[in-house]
Every structure is written in C-alpha cells, then in structure tokens.
Amino acid sequence: MxxxxxxxxxxxxxxxxxxxxxxxxxxxxxxxxxxxxxxxxxxxxxxxxxxxxxxxxxxxxxxxxxxxxxxxxxxxxxxxxxxxxxxxxxxxxxxxxxxxxxxxxxxxxxxxxxxxxxxxxxxxxRLDYTSYSFFDRLMIKLIMKITNGPTKSDHPIEFxxxxxxxxxxxxxxxx
Structure with a gap:
C-alpha cells in the first residue's frame, strides 16, 4: 500500500x-x-x-x-x-x-x-473586508492603500x- x-x-x-x-x-x-x-x-x-x-x-x-x-x-x-x-x-x-x-x-x-x-x-x-474584525479591516485597508490594492469591496475578492x-x-x- x-x-x-x-x-x-x-x-x-x-x-x-x-x-x-x-x-x-x-x-x-x-x-x-x-x-x-x-x-x-x-x-x-x-x-x-x-x-x-x-x-x-x-x-x-x-x-x-x-x-x-x-x-x-x-x-x-x-x-x-x-x-x-x-x-x-x-x-x-x-x-x-x-x-x-x-x-x-x-x-x-x-x-x-x-x-x-x-x-x-x-x-x-482572498480579500474579504466583511469577515474581518474592525481592527483587521482597518489595518488591511491601510496595507492595501500602501500597496495600491483595493480598499473598498462589499464582496470577497479572490486573487x-x-x-x-x-x-x-x-x-x-x-x-
């Protein structure tokens, strides 16, 4: 086997x-x-x-x-x-x-x-702002802004x- x-x-x-x-x-x-x-x-x-x-x-x-x-x-x-x-x-x-x-x-x-x-x-x-805690959402949005990524989305974005x-x-x- x-x-x-x-x-x-x-x-x-x-x-x-x-x-x-x-x-x-x-x-x-x-x-x-x-x-x-x-x-x-x-x-x-x-x-x-x-x-x-x-x-x-x-x-x-x-x-x-x-x-x-x-x-x-x-x-x-x-x-x-x-x-x-x-x-x-x-x-x-x-x-x-x-x-x-x-x-x-x-x-x-x-x-x-x-x-x-x-x-x-x-x-x-995968980016899913709706599933993150308030703190994680803020931090990930900041990281996305710095790296020219999406900072707003009402639905998950699968990369x-x-x-x-x-x-x-x-x-x-x-x-």
Whole structure:
C-alpha cells in the first residue's frame, strides 16, 4: 500500500485551507491518497507520508509562529521525504511578488529556516473586508492603500490563481 501525501496547513481566514483542499483533490485525481491536517493538531509521524506539503498564510507580514515551530521540531523527518511549502498572502496578487524568490515574506521566512523544501510556491489569497474584525479591516485597508490594492469591496475578492495551484499539485505528483 502506498503512503498518503500529508497536507498540513496554518490558515488565518480559511483561504490556505481552501487551497490545501484543492491540492488534495488534484492529487487524488492523480491517484494519490491525501490527509489534510491543521498544523496545530498534527500528532502523526511524518514517516507515514510519502510526501509532505506545508501551507501557511501571512498576517501582518508573518507566518504563524506554529509553522516555524513545526519545522524546527520535525526538521530531520522533513529532510527524509519529498517536501513542499507554499505561502498564501495578498502581496502575491502582484505578478512581481508571486514567486518564492520575489515574495518578500517567503524570502524572509526562509532566511530564518535551516529547512529547504524541494518545492516552494506562493499563492495570492482572498480579500474579504466583511469577515474581518474592525481592527483587521482597518489595518488591511491601510496595507492595501500602501500597496495600491483595493480598499473598498462589499464582496470577497479572490486573487488565488487556481491554475497555478493545479500546476503545483501536478509537480508534487512527480518524483
């Protein structure tokens, strides 16, 4: 029996989880079994997976601290299998900021990590002012104003490029 692909996520507003579920569907269509697990409730041995994908969202310029903690705790095991990492952030809506070597958050994140996955991707997230707390709405509007993004919208704006997500999934299916 083949080992499943582990897809572990840290999601602030749910878009990273949505992307993880889409990756799982793509991989399952390619014949893989998958497990999608919140990083905060991961209590499994990494060795039970053939591949492991970590997806993490950005809030205020940083990935959640549990992502770095997970990597530090499991680094030796992560180095023994095929791994990938993807970041979800609104800066990635810009074509010049949507790759691992152009996205400032991902560059900064990996400067502080000893672990280097085989694949790294960056996906744009989803902007939904109506779902944010008052403080988050103000802060995100300020960030959007500074970065020339939309500061008003009565409905969510999905920036995720689902074809890029599918391409990432396909690349994960290869050896």
């Amino acid at each position: 083949n080992k499943p692909v582990g897809i572990i996520y840290s999601s602030t507003d749910g878009q990273t989880l949505k992307i993880c579920r889409r990756i799982a569907v793509h991989l399952e269509d390619l014949g893989f079994k998958t497990d999608v697990i919140d990083i905060a409730s991961f209590h499994t041995k990494i060795s039970m997976y053939s591949k492991l994908i970590i997806g993490a969202s950005i809030r205020y310029g940083k990935h959640h601290k549990n992502v770095s903690a997970f990597i530090k705790t499991h680094q030796q095991d992560l180095e023994r299998i095929d791994t990938a990492f993807f970041s979800v952030n609104l800066v990635a809506r810009k074509p010049d900021k949507n790759t691992f070597d152009t996205n400032p958050y991902v560059i900064k994140f990996f400067k502080n990590q000893d672990w280097k996955p085989k694949r790294i991707a960056v996906f744009a997230g 995720t490029d689902w074809e890029r997500v599918k391409d990432f999934s396909t690349k994960m299916s290869l050896n």
